Amino acid sequence: MIKVVLTIVSCLVVAVLAGVGFIYSGIYDVAAIHPDHPWVAWALHETSDRAVAARLGDIVVPEGLDKPQVIKAGGKLFVENCVVCHGGPGLKPTNIAQGLNPSAPNLYRATRKPRMNEMFWFIKNGVKMTAMPGFAKNLTDEQIWSIAGYLRTAPGMTPETFADVTGLAVSPAAAK
Numbered sequence: 001m002i003k004v005v006l007t008i009v010s011c012l013v014v015a016v017l018a019g020v021g022f023i024y025s026g027i028y029d030v031a032a033i034h035p036d037h038p039w040v041a042w043a044l045h046e047t048s049d050r051a052v053a054a055r056l057g058d059i060v061v062p063e064g065l066d067k068p069q070v071i072k073a074g075g076k077l078f079v080e081n082c083v084v085c086h087g088g089p090g091l092k093p094t095n096i097a098q099g100l101n102p103s104a105p106n107l108y109r110a111t112r113k114p115r116m117n118e119m120f121w122f123i124k125n126g127v128k129m130t131a132m133p134g135f136a137k138n139l140t141d142e143q144i145w146s147i148a149g150y151l152r153t154a155p156g157m158t159p160e161t162f163a164d165v166t167g168l169a170v171s172p173a174a175a176k
Helices: 002-025 038-053 068-081 118-127 142-154 159-166
Strands: none
Touching: 038 118, 068 142, 068 159, 118 142
8 A cells, every 4th residue: 555655646746846847948839929739729728618617607697788878888898998809890900919829719700609698707807828808807897798798799790880889990991
């Protein structure tokens, strides 16, 4: 029994030392201009997806998020806080958006199926190591819900609708 315990402890010590050695070696490239290794990307996405899913149960989606004034208010907040990274229909990606790794998701993709509680969680809390900030310190829950309400309408949105809802002028030439 003592040999088994010593073997397990030895393995743990070797694993910890290998991990510390890897961290201090500088081998892993953290430059944002290079994509993550597929295994690292998989591990990060799985960790993120499961962590968020585990925290959605207590979020209650309020009524009225489909009201035009709520969507318009959310669109204006989106322009003030989110468009620099996520862009919009008819907008050329900003230099900031082009330099993000991982890149910000396309919230206007026609096939996207927004989940209100998940959007609220992401906007409120942000996600470490993705450049997605948490807005809990700067926006009220009501404001965050209005952005989520706006984003529910985003999939497949045209540049004209985007300009109308957000008030941000879209140049047809900018999208080319």
